[in-house]
Amino acid sequence: MAFVEFADVSKIYQMGEVEVAAVRDMSFTIEQGEFVVIVGPSGAGKTTLLNMLGGMDSATSGTIMLDGARVSSFNRKQLTQYRRHDIGFVFQFYNLVQNLTARENVELASQICRDPLDADEVLAAVGLADRVRNFPGQLSGGEQQRVAI
Ligand SMILES: Nc1ncnc2c1ncn2[C@@H]1O[C@H](COP(=O)(O)OP(=O)(O)OP(=O)(O)O)[C@@H](O)[C@H]1O
Ligand SMILES: [Mg+2]
Structure with a gap:
């Protein structure tokens, strides 16, 4: 089994009447130790993908697996544990606390x-x-x- 697996993952935002598909039916696998770069035009869904993999955003549908765990089924508490102990994440705008050195x-x-x-x-x-x-x-x-x- 692959270390990371996305199977038919979609993220749909409901904007009033309009549906915005940030990610649609995305499937891929990443092996342990593999170095992966995600490339795509602005608005393609890279940040959305990483936010879902990092446990900060949930998929609308599909399955996200990491190291045998079904991240896409985690409850809030499990997601907190997952973010704290399993994931390292550098945000697009860093998210440093501005009034701390x-x-x-x-x-x-x-x-x-x-x-x-x-x-x-x-x-x-x-x-x-x-x-x-x-x-x-x-x-x-x-x-x-x-x-x-
Ligand atoms: N909260 C939201 N509500 C509605 N639409 C959203 C929301 N977040 C993202 N989107 C839309 O989803 C799409 C994917 O956005 P995302 O931020 O994942 O793109 P990106 O590939 O990271 O782009 P960039 O290279 O500009 O950072 C975009 O069309 C964006 O407008
Ligand atoms: Mg982005």
Whole structure:
């Protein structure tokens, strides 16, 4: 069985009378250890796909499996556990807390995960040792992305 499997997944938004299909009948598999890039035009559904895989959005129909678990059937509590322990996610707009420094942003995340690494060490590992006291608004896009990672 593949590590990740999408089977006939659709995400339909109801906008009054109009239905917007962000993703329609999408099926694919990803093997464990495989490095995958999702490419497509703006509005193609990439963020929608990743939000569903990351447990932040639910599919309208279809099945999403990850490591043998049926993510598309998870309840709210299971989704919270899944997001916290199984998924790493860098958002399109990073989602850093603006009034916390780079170090504090990493420390915040480390408070809710198992076996967290040291915030200063991981920031140094991504080349941000001398920016740990900076706020997100004082960092470049790429630097914010590295804090998010
Ligand atoms: N909450 C929503 N309500 C209605 N339509 C939505 C909603 N979210 C996304 N869409 C629509 O679904 C489609 C897919 O959006 P999505 O954000 O997944 O695209 P994307 O591939 O990530 O685009 P980009 O490259 O611009 O980030 C778009 O047509 C978008 O307008
Ligand atoms: Mg997007």
